[in-house]
Amino acid sequence: MPVTTTTHLNFRGDARAALEHYRSVFGGRLSAITYKDMGTVRNENEADWVVWGEVAGDNGFHIMAYDVPSDLPWDRGTDPFFVSVRGDDADEISALWQKLAEGSTVRRPLEPAQWAPLYGMLTDRFGVTWVLDVAAPYNG
Template identity: 40%
Template sequence: MGTRLNPYIGFKDTARSAMEFYRSVFGGELNVSTFGEFGDSGPNADHVMHAQLETPSGFTLMASDTPDGMTYEPGSSITVSLSGDDADELRGYWDKLCDGGTVSTPLEKQMWGDEFGMLTDRFGIGWVVNIAGDHSQDGQAEGGGAG
């Protein structure tokens, strides 16, 4: 495997339910490890030390719970972007992420020709979805066919 970049989201006691929700949105295999599995028998034992979701589309999403004693700042420093040209797939993700969330910009055609939307999911995480429009005619004069 080459180098990759993926989001890693911190939660306060909701990492497991958030990652299970994301698995229901994107599908794939979710692996979850708790602090207790690595010897912590204290109040963090049942909390998620590391969770990783690998999806059929090649997405990787990671998360953990913030242990007691560490500062937690919910969702304010991350936005996850989904983009591409598979409109049906991206609209499906959008619809599922909206469940229990708040839409700030509806998913609709924008002035640059793409469909774009922004929302905050039920766990306070920001998401943007961009569906590439057909830019094949951008800047081309009408007519000009073979004749």
């Protein structure tokens, strides 16, 4: 039985905007259920926040997100994780980079690196750090 991992992002009120942005970059289908939809509203101001959401694409891209309710502790933190997007087509990775870079802080430009034909790192407007690269053959 195959096992897969999916990056799950936690926000405080920005999950829907983040998922919509990632869908605009990577394509795919966006699904989102709010606290109101689930009947679990703890704070009326948070009724339309996302309790479960995802973007899933036919190309294999998959990311999940939710909004942590204000009565629970949450801290964006500093680099608690990176989301890595790796492909073998430089044009495709470059196109994704261009879309993702809008409104982001580029931490390392997308350019050739010692270990990859292209590698770059940015932190988007939602505080998520993305690493994009073109896979290089491993020569042990």
